[in-house]
Amino acid sequence: MAAVGAGGSTAAPGPGAVSAGALEPGTASAELLLTWEEAEARGQGLPQPLPDTSVRIPAHRRLKYISLAVLVVQNASLILSIRYARTLPGDRFFATTAVVMAEVLKGLTCLLLLFAQKRGNVKHLVLFLHEAVLVQYVDTLKLAVPSLIYTLQNNLQYVAISNLPAATFQVTYQLKILTTALFSVLMLNRSLSRLQWASLLLLFTGVAIVQAQQAGGGGPRPLDQNPGAGLAAVVASCLSSGFAGVYFEKILKGSSGSVWLRNLQLGLFGTALGLVGLWWAEGTAVATRGFFFGYTPAVWGVVLNQAFGGLLVAVVVKYADNILKGFATSLSIVLSTVASIRLFGFHVDPLFALGAGLVIGAVYLYSLPRGAAKAIASASASTSGPCVHQQPPGQPPPPQLSSHRGDLITEPFLPKSVLVK
Numbered sequence: 001m002a003a004v005g006a007g008g009s010t011a012a013p014g015p016g017a018v019s020a021g022a023l024e025p026g027t028a029s030a031e032l033l034l035t036w037e038e039a040e041a042r043g044q045g046l047p048q049p050l051p052d053t054s055v056r057i058p059a060h061r062r063l064k065y066i067s068l069a070v071l072v073v074q075n076a077s078l079i080l081s082i083r084y085a086r087t088l089p090g091d092r093f094f095a096t097t098a099v100v101m102a103e104v105l106k107g108l109t110c111l112l113l114l115f116a117q118k119r120g121n122v123k124h125l126v127l128f129l130h131e132a133v134l135v136q137y138v139d140t141l142k143l144a145v146p147s148l149i150y151t152l153q154n155n156l157q158y159v160a161i162s163n164l165p166a167a168t169f170q171v172t173y174q175l176k177i178l179t180t181a182l183f184s185v186l187m188l189n190r191s192l193s194r195l196q197w198a199s200l201l202l203l204f205t206g207v208a209i210v211q212a213q214q215a216g217g218g219g220p221r222p223l224d225q226n227p228g229a230g231l232a233a234v235v236a237s238c239l240s241s242g243f244a245g246v247y248f249e250k251i252l253k254g255s256s257g258s259v260w261l262r263n264l265q266l267g268l269f270g271t272a273l274g275l276v277g278l279w280w281a282e283g284t285a286v287a288t289r290g291f292f293f294g295y296t297p298a299v300w301g302v303v304l305n306q307a308f309g310g311l312l313v314a315v316v317v318k319y320a321d322n323i324l325k326g327f328a329t330s331l332s333i334v335l336s337t338v339a340s341i342r343l344f345g346f347h348v349d350p351l352f353a354l355g356a357g358l359v360i361g362a363v364y365l366y367s368l369p370r371g372a373a374k375a376i377a378s379a380s381a382s383t384s385g386p387c388v389h390q391q392p393p394g395q396p397p398p399p400q401l402s403s404h405r406g407d408l409i410t411e412p413f414l415p416k417s418v419l420v421k
Helices: 056-087 095-117 122-135 137-142 144-163 166-172 175-188 194-215 227-252 259-289 297-319 322-344 350-366 370-382
Strands: 403-405 408-410
Touching: 056 144, 056 166, 056 297, 056 322, 095 122, 095 144, 095 259, 095 297, 122 137, 122 259, 137 144, 144 166, 144 227, 144 259, 166 194, 166 227, 166 322, 166 350, 175 194, 175 227, 175 350, 194 227, 194 350, 322 350
Parallel strands: none
Antiparallel strands: 403 408
């Protein structure tokens, strides 16, 4: 599900899309994105350039609104479409084949874009790919591990959405914010503010409440669905998403590969690994019934959404700041819940509403700029007296991993490496 955004090297959500500027902080080709589990899962806020004249402001705002709409629609529609396709009566398609097809289509799309960048010169394209993929094989092999994890993550998402209501999955899947934050602290030595730690605790509490509601029998469910298996798949998917994103950023820091090249390399590994997973999990059944068994227009819609949705998100995500991404996540949860009520007869009870509300609030608080977070913390502290944080003696100050935007310091919503896959 991975995709890389134009102008940079790749990274979510298999789950992974890379966007421009993700590889090297401060460079136009450094940022890695994966598909939404990956643009969203990642949520890196990019500084917005200040307009030179007032005439440019409306156009910039339009781009932000367009990016908001794309992020919301792609995030919600992918989950809803998978749920719809997996719960239709009749023959059920093999999820492993859908994962492989999405990787093939993404790889072919990136190959065509590279072909266009070479102005249709086949010789130049072949020489470029030979140099980038074969001669620089070390960089290529670095993508094998994240691609394996993203392929696993994509298959786990099918398992989870097949066994959980779309709204419940959407809320629970926000645990990827928690896992990504923890892995970034452990592997990249990043620091989180007290407000961010509090928001992560709030996030975990909200997800726990939603799962308690699900375990308590929040509405009727089909007999062939196993909420326990769905929850286990979501947790495993969130862990893999968090680790793969941070690992991807760690190993590819300083790489200069283009966005489309990185997505092509991820697609090559994803296709190969997806075929291995298909053979291992459903090889006999696929050989008997056929690769495209159970494919309907709804299934093709899921495949196309996975293949191109992440690439589209990677293109527009650079126009969205942290708060906009947090807002997009919140809207996606609301949209998924409303659509689930309409399409699947999902029942919203007070317990689910409380848990979802806590998750939405946690996402918003975690995405706040550092300046706004400090203001909230100061306002809270003023009610109980002054509180001054001092650096322990003999320890260097924590690294500044934020980017300046006006007079605010924006903390990354998620590490740069969270790919949209």
